[in-house]
Amino acid sequence: MNNMHAVFRLAQIERAISNKECHRATCNLMDFIRDYNLYETDFYEAIEVRKRYNTYRQLGESEITDKNAAEILLSVTTIYNRIKNYEYTTIENSLLESYPQLPLIKAVDIEKTYSKKSKFKLGPVSTILKAGQITGIVGENGNGKTTLLRILARLLKYDSGVLEFCFDKKEITEDYLIKHKIAYIPQRLESWQGTLRENLHYAATIHGITGKENEDAVEFVIHRMGLSNFADLGWKELSSGYKLRFELAKMLVWSPKILVLDEPLANLDINAQEWILQDFKSIAGSIKNPVSIILSSQQLHEVEHVADNIIFLRNGRCDYSGAMNAFMQEREGNVYELSGNFSSKELQQVFAVHAVQFSESGITIILRTDLSISASQILSTIISNGYSIKYFRDISTSTKQLFQL
């Protein structure tokens, strides 16, 4: 099939409808319609539904009533039933043809020291950022995450190595043009003047999106990012979560090639983190305007959940840089992290016959086993010995275990 991507995306919408996930259903619908340049009526209708949904949510995060949810889902279903019958092969082929094949950033052995007196040294770090992929930078505080991000965003000079930028099939060397395509969102967001809507229009216009296109893009982004109720507010009137969402909206409105985020999850609650990460996934996964997202975070598991690539930094040294799903595939054993009404000594007795190692990090216990012992075996053994488990995570393929070393 030549329209596999469209079919997959339509299936996502259908699944969200059947799961009665209003937020996901409306977001997926909007993203799909925007990506595939559908009819204007579909576009405006999708915006309208999302706008209504945002209005029902009032403060943004609260859930809506069942009645309102049913109304929204009905509207989404109506649009979905209409658009699923459209023909997508041609448009998808053209979108795939223009999809960036070359890496957007190629960094090889990047090194950086701040001064001769400073003991800190970043690198060498090598990585490749491709369109549509999310790269997470993890590591302890002061290990060079922000430095690396700023180097990749061309905000900071590096001492040695190679850093190449390639946009629209051309290598770009001029700094202004590089930054014209990169959006950088620092951890501490800078304040801005005017209203949120004004800023979005302005961000679009200065990137060459004018007239009707500008109006549509801003209207789309405001509702898509759940900012309908905040569009006419200023910087001081927004919470930190919405400020970040606004920054994302500002980027989304002009579609940068690379989105660089420094600790975007730092000030967000769990729900907001989840929503933002879903949005990252959607922004990166656009077939029309695929974005390469690179972010740093302390929320290791959340980041690993959405990241395609991961870079682990320790004291500025790059311990791992590569695909997330390739991490520790060639490992010698499994690693589990758990806690419950047991101590590590008690667990040692339980697993005495197995070749396991224990270490305790205060709150949780780390179990290292050989590859033959699976997570289900561990769980069943503990439970069968009468213990209860509060927390359990298989970190065999997570960079979390690098923190334990």
Next chain:
Amino acid sequence: MKKFIDRITPSFIKRYNDYLLKNAPLGWQLQLPTITWLWFLITLITLPLPFLYALDLRGKDDIQGIILVSVLTAVLEGGLFVYLLIQFNSTKSFGKRVVINGFKEQFAYLYVFMLCMVHIIFYPIIVDYRKGDVMSEKEIIQEAVTYNKAVHYFMGDEYHYRYFPSDSSFLHYMYIKKYPSYEYREASDEGYENKEEEYYIEQVKPLLQPYFLPDTELIAPQYTRVLKRCPKLYMIYDSYLNENYSDESNIRFYKDSLHYEKYQLQKKSDDERMDDIKKLIVLYTRYSESYNESSYYNDMIYFDSPKQILEKYKTNHFDWVMYNEDEVSRAVPVKIIDGEEVTRDIYAELNDYKISEVHSTIMGAKQNKWKHLFLRLMVCFHVAVAFSLLLFLFKNIRLKEFILMFVYPALLTLAVSILNVVLFRGKEHFPIHVIIAVFLVGVYFSFLNRRNKQFSSLKTIFILLTNLTLAYAPVFLFLYFHEYHDIGKIENADYYYPNYCGDHPEICAQHEFMLDVIMQSCLWGGIAFYFLIGSFLYKKVYERIWALPLKK
């Protein structure tokens, strides 16, 4: 602030702003429609001021006052407009580059600052118009003639004769009006002076006859010496000229040979002269009421009778005829202070009334208002250029470098001053060449050294300084070559050919004219070059350096 501005902005401007926001980001960023509207509102509010401001007919207090008010208004406006102008910046957001944005931006800033200056330029002219309308030319001529006919009777016992007080500056303005080319001519050497005097006697004096006494021949030529810029009779700064008597040994009995004997005695009867005296007393009285300063004289001025005044004059006793006290008080011209008798100053002087000052002020307002307007326009334009340049730099560079741009030159000036005193004994060539070196280094960093890998604060400051001075650099270079190296100076010719200009006045005049043309071309050409070409070239420079990565 923003909400308040939004509330007072009409919907058609908001609609236009909205259109700009979605179509022309620079236009919206610069907020020109809103700024123009706010300026219009401020102008409406402040416009009555020049119409209501109290006139000062004996000086420029009113003009200075209205200029002060206008400057304060301009400062407030400038603050408000700059606040609106600095809120958004497409360059710092790495927006789409447009080649002529620098040009547009710089012009917009100039436009905004010129708006602020409009009050300073035009409000004083309203005051000048009001002043000029206080008296017509005809009224002034009439008063000048009245004054001239009788003033010599009121001279008191001064040791000098204030001759022909037809020096009412009015005549000066009439003269300028008729012969404007004389206005700024410097009578720098003997040749020019004679020429001007001759010109005055032959050409100008006959035209002034209506304002003098009937026999104009009597005032020439000893009172027509040429001063710089104008004949002596028509003073600018001091309304009166003093001519000492030839014999001061017995001054109280000396005859008024300059005036009375030669003219008045022969031409007028006593009745006519008393009539002249009466008219001048009326004139004095009028000015004492309307144009007085806070002097106690004005409330209680007393005159001898016209007959007494004439008698005193005829006996050639230059005696007081005006008093600050009445006849009873005058009889006892002493008072007791701390048990001691002291003489009181009971005599009033002609100067206390300063009729000519009023004439001068009014005629000044009538004749010079456009000249003053042009002068203010020029000053304000250059101030606006300077502020627009500063704002352009502020908008296009980091705050740190913008501040350092003032700090580093101050430190450099200090260092150069010390070195200059220590090493070069205070000669001027060292500082001048440091300035030129800084400028050239800035040009190099701006346009020639383009392969920077990282942002450099010091290089940026050189660039900023060059940008700041580029518009006026041609003038500086002209002065450098002409004044410092004496290139193109006529004095060089004098070195080989003494008194060259004396022998070739026409060539020297042409030479001066040519130098003036070159100077003006450098000034205006430099500004035009910067605004038309330099601004967008520098915008590109700032886009480039703004995007450079930092070292830390």
